[in-house]
Amino acid sequence: MEEHLQEIYKKLHDRDYKITPQRRVILKAFLNNAREHLSAEEVYNIVKDQYPDIGLATVYRTLDLLVDLDVLQRINFGDGRARYELGHRDEHHHHHLICVNCGRVEEFDHDLLEFLELLVTEKTGFRITDHQLKFYGYCRRCRETPQEAE
Amino acid sequence: MEEHLQEIYKKLHDRDYKITPQRRVILKAFLNNAREHLSAEEVYNIVKDQYPDIGLATVYRTLDLLVDLDVLQRINFGDGRARYELGHRDEHHHHHLICVNCGRVEEFDHDLLEFLELLVTEKTGFRITDHQLKFYGYCRRCRETPQEAE
DNA sequence: CTTCCTGCAAAACATTTGCAGACTT
DNA sequence: AAGTCTGCAAATGTTTTGCAGGAAG
Secondary structure (H helix, E strand, C coil): CHHHHHHHHHHHHHCCCCCCHHHHHHHHHHHHCCCCCEEHHHHHHHHHCCCCCCCHHHHHHHHHHHHHCCCEEEEECCCCCEEEEECCCCCCCEEEEEECCCCCEEEEECCCCHHHHHHHHHHHCCEEEEEEEEEEEECHHHHHCCCCCC | CHHHHHHHHHHHHHCCCCCCHHHHHHHHHHHHCCCCCEEHHHHHHHHHHHCCCCCHHHHHHHHHHHHHCCCEEEEECCCCCEEEEECCCCCCCEEEEEECCCCCEEEEECCCCHHHHHHHHHHHCCEEEEEEEEEEEECHHHHHCCCCCC
16 A cells, blocks of 8 residues: 555656645545545545645545546546546456445446457447446345435 | 337326426437437427427426436436436347547447346345446547547 | 426536645755 | 645536426326
8 A cells, every 4th residue: 555655656756746745645545545435525524634724626636637647536426426436556347336225335346348348349449448337226235224225 | 219208108197297398398309319318408409499498497307307217317428417318118238438539429239247247146235226337448430530539 | 276397596516717825846 | 946736716517496487187
């Protein structure tokens, strides 16, 4: 994790972006909440503890930058705001299981979509660089206690 | 298509929703643009020709209703607005190919994701009701004329 | 007739932007 | 010192909502 951080700093440095305390705390928020899917506002709230003067606009600008640098991935779960997660550096893809009842998002690792990419390219001429797969349904918890919703 | 429309009217009627001229023209906009991915504003513009007094709020409310009734599906291609398409009544799934250069969205039909759904359910206890798969990359047109972007 | 629907205008949100000052390098 | 980065506030763009009148069943 510490090495991941250094790696990202290097990426910033290589492209002549400055390493500011604001960018540092935002990055740390993601490293400390690795398997969360944070929204801009959530990042803002986490980060305000360590850096109370930070502005929400800075958070948005930093998130955009990190998406540009492929450090973060932007995802939309249909709840009206963008969410962000640390990018898959390796080619290991994971997919999202979105509970339509409680809204919780789980993850599921699986690499076996490459064959489909090949098929798509062959049939359409579309050169694929990434994919995003979401499953909608009912998570185990909601199946067991159907009354709960959040 | 005419039968599809009747089917939808029946669905509205069965749930005690009224069949208003506004709802009719909105539905027709989708039937006449079957393989488009219309945004609320696009629907509004199409529909204003036939029903000039319609309000944008009505379009939004109708789209919400139709999504609720599973007539439409809401999709987000990351362009800052929700888009809608006629739902897959049958189980025939199609996926979206989103060009990261020009923004065009193509479709690709493929049913072979069921095995993955079974795997997910088995491993996580998540009961899947739907899935959404998006591929990002470069469409054939952009590969052939790389300068173009819209 | 009763209840649901609609149009309008205003409100609510998430996100972006202009700008002057502050900070990284 | 030079140029980038930031916080603030205002602007933007999409979607939602309150309300009083209007229409569908």
